[in-house]
Amino acid sequence: MDYCAGTPWRRANVINGGLRLMAGPVVSAAMKPHDAASEPAVADRRGQIVLEDISRVFAADVVAVDRINLVIHPGEFFTLLGPSGCGKTTLLRMIAGFETPDSGRILVSGREMQAVPAHRRPVNTVFQSYALFPHLTVAENIAFGLRMRGVAKAERRERTRRIMELLQIDAFANRNPAQLSGGQRQRVALARALVNEPEVVLLDEPLSALDAKLRAELQVELMRMQKRLGMTFIFVTHDQHEALVMSDRIGVMQRGRLLQVGPVLDVYERPSSVFVAEFLGLSNIWPVTALPGGLIDTPLGPLAIGNPDPASGTAMIRPEKIWMYSESGAPTGRPNMVAGVVREAIYMGASTQYRVELENGAPLLVYDTNNQAAERSWRPGEAVTCELKPENIVLIGS
């Protein structure tokens, strides 16, 4: 089966079919989940992570993590997304116990982690470099955690065998990590964490060293594995596509701060800031001023939006949410129709990315699905009309 082709299909299915777990409420910086911390561990908190006002300062004024408040629900696939150096890995390492927060509290399954060293925490990490023990075989690597916890040999062997079968690495059981390919190593690293049946699995950019096709394959596999085992996964990545494919919810980070937390769909469709909008996919973003009558003034001219009482600030529309018509084929009597000329067309297989120059000179980025015969697509120089449906224009705020 071609996983590459399978990915978008699956994603669509998951969203439309409602298979995705109900995502919890967005936790704003002001909302502090104090009640969760004061009670002892209970069964329904197993796998829950609560971060309360977590900060980490490296040098005198290098704030790696800045007052983060976050609740990650049991059994959730949560992704921390952000550019390199935004503090997402530091946050993950604090949950793992490799770093100590300078302030704030971390609760795993309702238990305070302050005084719990890394080797006693109910979490396991999949490292970016995999960090497989080179002197041990695959099976010995996977059984390491069980051995350290004193699990009896027979049980150790059985659990190792089961997880190797699940991840289809049983054929390499007696090989050394050096003899494996990148994808195989990644599976071993995952198996080494999962075999311990941790309450939370922490994944630090585990797919970044793999080539695109294998990545896509493992993204889907990881997501299925997580749903099947029901463990909480916290996944760190700088790859927005990866975050969209796998996550139940995303937390977007920048310069140590958590900018927005929410279900994948919310964060993509209704970004709370320009940074989030630009980090997740492409967008047309303009500074806008409110006009009377539910209109906003944009560089494209006045546009109607779904909100009857718009505010001045910034507005955004995703390029795939813009309809394009040939000059003659445009429907009449609809709002927000703008005319322009195609200046650039980048053919990308499933879709084409157009740069349209409007009559007043403003640029507009448009994606069009190539669901028609190739001859029907537009070429540079052609005159087109673009429709920006009011409900697709999102006000980001000031």
Add this chain to the structure above:
Amino acid sequence: MSATTADARRGSAARAERLGRALRLWVTAGPGLTWIVLFLVLPSAILLGIGFFTSGSYGGPELPLTLQPLREVAGYSILGWSSGNITVLVRSLIQAMSAGVLTVLFAYPVVFYIVTRPPAARPLLLLFIVLPSWTNQVVRTYAWMELLGPESALSHLVQSLGLLQPHLGLFPGVLAMQIGLTYNYLPYMVVPLYAAAEKLDWALVEAGRDLYASGPRLFWNTVFPQTLPGLLSGIILVVIPAFGDYVVPTLLGGGKSMMIGSLIASQFLETPNWPYGAALTIFMLVFTCAGLLAFRVLSKRLGGAEESMM
């Protein structure tokens, strides 16, 4: 006619190339090779040869050829069999191996202190360890004679603990010898261990912690395997020279605790018996080679030892 000329030309070109290659070989490898042959291979061969001669009235080698020196090494002299040589051999082995173990115990904390400092500070710290070995070993060993003598603070301390009779010092004795050997060879353990520890993959240590290991088990499962190649190199660099050391046993050991190095030296200097000294040397050489071979087999089984072998 013309074909023959071409052949001849080809032949002379090939000859010139062969000549050039030989010249290059001799120019590059020649000086070193000559040095080794003149000052290592030849003297060693002469020494080995001497081991099969009879000891003359002044200890020099004389004809006829005999196996008597080798029999003496095994303990058979004109007075019958004695265990003296075995005692010296066993003592040398114990002292050398103890020095190996002690340098390992000292080197690990030192090395891990250094590699956890900022990269810019490391070379300087390493220098402090290596610096003493740039001064003469004899001078340093004389310093230990003072430090461990009967009137020294260390000896007083041991006396007051009742472990040593009053007015006796740690020097001379087996303990002083052990201290001297450990001290002298410590840099030879620190440097290869440092080289291994500096390349340490700390992610593996974190992986170990993540997988419930801590303390000694964490060290044993994550740090030790990674530093093993350096450790094995260090053991070879410490144990073998310490086994045949001459300065330390002579200066710090005193008459009662001879090691094989000083035993050999005394056959050439104090009570000359060159053939016997040469035979002892042959024995030591064979013994060391056998030990190295055994070590190699052992470290191969431990894995990751390729780098450690010279």
